[in-house]
Amino acid sequence: MTGIEKTSLSLGFVPLTDSAPLVVAKALGFFDDVGLDVTLQKQNSWATLRDKLHAGILDAAQMLAPMPIASTLGLGCRARKIVTPFVLSLNGNAITLSDALYLELKAHESIHPDQPLSAEVLNSVIARRSADGKAKLKLAHVFPYSCHHYQLLDWLKSGGVTLSDIDILTVPPVNMVDFLFSGEIDGYCVGGPWNAKAVRSGIGYTGLTSYDVWQDQPEKVLGFTADFVDQYPQTVTASCVAIERACRWLENIPNRFEAARMLTHSHYLDAPLDVIAPSLLGSCLTHEAAAPREVEQYNRFYSSKDHGVNVPSTERGRWLLNKMVEAGQLSSEDSASVSIDEIFREDLYQAISAEFVQA
Structure with missing residues (x-):
């Protein structure tokens, strides 16, 4: 890609199986292919990751789907406008x-x-x-x-x-x-x-x-500060193009076993293959004395049948807002006043889709 404003990117993640798209994009050179030098920075807690993104120590981050909303509204932290142009995964917990x-x-x-x-x-x-x-x-x-x-x-x-x-x-x-x-x-x-x-x-x-x-609701999203998106729009698009390529690669089940091997590395999950691979392969381990249970959609990253997996739609954002209201974290009145389309940026995702069409 051309016109990338910032080629070096620090991207934060928490060591979890559904960080696979980021690890795959790094390991297979998908970031390199779009002209980005990405450093993946492991964080031990979501609060630490959030604070580093807010402070600009991280350029971007894997985030829990409700986190951009909470950050923007100043729930549990000082308010900072965070946007997401890309849904990284569904399900997974x-x-x-x-x-x-x-x-x-x-x-x-x-x-x-x-x-x-x-x-x-x-x-x-x-x-x-x-x-x-x-x-x-x-x-x-x-x-x-x-x-x-x-x-x-x-x-x-x-x-x-x-x-x-x-x-x-x-x-x-x-x-x-x-x-x-x-x-x-x-x-x-x-x-x-x-x-x-x-x-x-x-x-x-x-x-x-x-x-x-819940079935097929957003779990992790890619988050940037609104200021970063305004200053480096082509960098944001390029990073999402690379990650979507990784998500597409992960749709293939045999590829997921290879992804599980990547995740075992100490830089990432630092965990054995036999605890990482099962969910990626649609298997829910239940108990040491019982057989696993098949859950085909345990981790979802992309679907060639349903191209909406990675779309940060306003409907998804509004659904999460409602969950925050149900949990007593936000009033119905405050929820109704949130401009969710300024947080869940489907318009930015369309630019990513356009890049794939051109490719």
Whole structure:
């Protein structure tokens, strides 16, 4: 591509399986092909990644889909206008319970690993703990303004669980397995590979995936400050073209095994192949003593049948806003006043599509 204003780019990511498009674009030279020298910078928490993007330490970042909205509105941080021109992935999360909680549930309830777990089974545990004067169940998500948080809430509410009977915490993805092992939490909603890691370690039971809660909603997006987009529009387009090429490459299942190998590197996930590969291949590990469950759409990056996977549409942005309202993070009145088309920039995505047509 020609006319790129800034050729060196620092791109932040959190070590998760669905960072695959960024890693693939780097490893296979797709960034190089569009004239970009990209450095992928691993961050241990979403708050750290957000703050570095706001400060300009990072030029761009893999972000949780609700994060550009939260940043722009100043929810949990000083307001900074963040925009997304590209949806990196759909689905990809799961809810994992500690092995101790799983065994307690199994002793009193009918649990079927080949089916998504209903939160309704938690009610008996909650009642027993309350009667015995024990601490509440502690469940974690990765960030207040995350699909993980909203998926956890929706799952609990679907099972008739009273939210005040549960303690809900925020824990960085990379710390989830350690917190589960130590007993500091009883379960969590997180992305890969940290669900499979708990199962492989014999300390967790993955009861359901985010696809079982919501189907094909945005999970990760590519975020830039609005100032960066205004100053370097061709750089933004070039980076998205390279990443979309990676997303298209990832549609091919055999390619995903190769992507899993890339992700094992210490610069990226620094995790074994057997905890990274399953979700990429449509397999949900459930428990060390049970067979995996097939979830074909566990991770989605692109679809040649549905070209809307990567589109940051206003409908998707508005849907996420509604989830923020449901979670009590935003009033309906404030939500209605948000110009979501200035955050979820479908117009910028169209420029990316035009580049592919020209190619």
